[in-house]
Amino acid sequence: MSDITSPLIEVRQLSKHFGQQIILHELSFELFQGEFMAIEGPSGCGKSTLLSVLGLLDLEWQGHYQLSQLHVKNLHKRQLAAARNRHIGWIFQNFNLIGELTVLDNVMLPMRYGSFGSARFQQEKAKTVLESVGLADKAASYPHALSGGQQQRVAIARALVTSPGILFADEPTGNLDSASAAMVFQLLQQLNREGMTIVMVTHDGQLASQCSVRLKMQDGQILQTTR
Template sequence: MSEALLAVKGLSKVFNADKVPVQALKGLSFAINEGEFVAITGKSGCGKSTLLSILGLLDEASDGDYHLCGQPIRQLSAFQKAALRNRNIGWVFQNFNLVNDMTVMENIVLPLRYNKAVAKSQYRVLAQQVLEQVGLRDKIDSYPEQLSGGQQQRVAIARALVTKPDILLADEPTGNLDSASEEAIFNLFEQLNGEGVTILLVTHSQKLADKCARVLHIQDGELVTEH
């Protein structure tokens, strides 16, 4: 069996913001291999976004182990984590998070600015490649506001893909879309997975989860079923 792309063991998270601590994650253990398409489901407040933030290196676990691409995250410096986050992880959010006064092309190449190995002269070609992948080749010079919600999410997915990440983390990416756009975005994820992208999809939609090969179901911060 190949080494897991990502593995957590006994992962816990406690928020101490208020007087009463909130235990958002309670000892989760699982692994995800390269090439998988996994859905994460569960009621609002069960800990899905908290889990994704830790897996995506935006937040830290309170306890437990996390290995990403074979590296023990706990032992990395802030700088090493930032580099890993920028190069190895693609993020897609519910509200797209595009910069409205930048063109589609400028939005897409934002993550490349942190990678000096990519020359600016390559930006347009790289943006064109990922736009082609998400089916929006003619929108490279448009502004986000000129696009539909579904198209904006495609741009956000293109931006997530431009660094050729090992894994795509998507937190309710279809939560703001109508059902036709939801289906189209899901089909795009399936297409990308077919092209070799590993995907972790947080979704409220049972219909979408049912189409994924593997589902992690979370209840009150615990992994209750996995299939």
């Protein structure tokens, strides 16, 4: 996505308001390719809002944001959609799988939009990614038949199937028991070792302490960034 010297994410003086309320206040930081960032802070401090801005879901903000050397403010609608589809993977606390679709069809979903090869190729790709998260045998199952940890691993497979350059995760272990949480986090660590850049919101200081960058927020501001 970008060369080794320039940041993958560069944020300068980024602010966001809802009416009179300041949600994000003059944030500045950067993230380099291959890093694993934890965003921490009390409930309501703006973590999910920041993630939505970084992941190009929220476009209502002021300031400067470069993603992979693209000036986000200058992108047209179609360029934004293309950047989202091609470069960004998402996982959420509640997995957001589609209950009416099999595991394999859930994983194939992101490839419906954009040019990701033939139907045959897409199915093979989805199977390979499912295998890489250890769930090849669940391809024909429906989400409700899986444990929370397994559902999150399906969601990770779905996020990875388009080979994004960066993965955004909003409290990915927040709804899991500790054993499943550990397994999901280990999978994220493995992906990061293989080169995936990850930005993860978490309330778990134990997990955050294992990330290469910690960004601590409070009241819409950055308290501290440590590497």
